[in-house]
Amino acid sequence: MALLTPASAPPRRATDERPLPPPLPHVRGAARARARSALWRFRFLLAAVCLGVATAATVEALRPPAAATLPVVVLAHDVGAGAVLAAGDLVVADVPADAAPDGAFRSPDDAHGSVAAVDLPARLPLAPTLLAGTGLAGPTGTVVVAVRLDDPAVAELLEPGLHLDLVAARLEGGPGETVARRALVRPAPGAGTPSGGLLGAAPADDGPPVLVAVTPEEAVRIAQASVASRLVAVVVP
Known part of the structure; x- marks a missing residue:
């Protein structure tokens, strides 16, 4: 009596274990073509961006340095001729050094109590030539x-x-x-000196x-x- 056994599978050939082949060259070529096409469509936008960056760099390189400033006393508001300058009339502000007049006051105390010789506009740097001082004089017409x-x-x-x-x-x-x-x-x-004249100090x-x-x-x-x-x-x- 003969025994039947399942037939053994045929041996695998070495050729069946080889890796898959790489993508065909025409696939990579299509991707490069699409990229070139996108760059060509947006060429004007890219050119404008590059031009803007170059312009900004050029302007920044050619921009002159900031002008030097000087803290001086300026008027907080308009002041009429003959007005006596008080603390509220005077503030210190930074102005370009070439715009500050010669002898410009650096502290409000330097101009406090002085008299405006002419009508003076706000934000004007103050100098002795613009003031009448504190002598025995009053506004015009007084x-x-x-x-x-x-x-x-x-x-x-x-x-x-x-x-x-x-x-x-x-x-x-x-x-x-x-x-x-x-x-x-x-x-x-x-002020503070005796004022009595020939007959001595006043009572x-x-x-x-x-x-x-x-x-x-x-x-x-x-x-x-x-x-x-x-x-x-x-x-x-």
């Missing part, structure tokens, strides 16, 4: 007179640049009279005189009122 107030304590509190209404109160009583309006307080040169009870700039007509009224009246100062805006 004269400076010395006034001795009835209350010496008030006179010591008044600062240059304030405006006063001067009221004459009669010694014998009766209604007072305003002899000057918005009189401008001026700096007193040599301490009289207090220091106050220099004010008024119109010529007001100066006459002040002189007349000082003979028989007491002068009272009212600070006004």
